[in-house]
Amino acid sequence: MRLAWLLSDLPVELVGRLRYDRVLRLAKPPRVYDPKGGRPPKHGPEFRLAKPETWPEPAVMTMNDTPRYGKAEARAWDRVHPRLSRRSA
Numbered sequence: 001m002r003l004a005w006l007l008s009d010l011p012v013e014l015v016g017r018l019r020y021d022r023v024l025r026l027a028k029p030p031r032v033y034d035p036k037g038g039r040p041p042k043h044g045p046e047f048r049l050a051k052p053e054t055w056p057e058p059a060v061m062t063m064n065d066t067p068r069y070g071k072a073e074a075r076a077w078d079r080v081h082p083r084l085s086r087r088s089a
Helices: 002-006
Strands: 023-025 046-048 060-066 070-076
């Protein structure tokens, strides 16, 4: 993400890959009053790449026919961040 931000004013495109079993988190839901109290959630629901039933509607979706590979489809979601399981260097 930092590299994309640093190169945002240059005419380049960055391509990246994620593992199929990667787990991400969606944005936290808006805060609502709960009479029982408690701490509001830090993260939203899980977004598992291996389970399409956990995917919300994409913010942007595009489809294109390629001569070599047939139909190519790309989806993008806004405000999705990785779930950190370890904190190491």
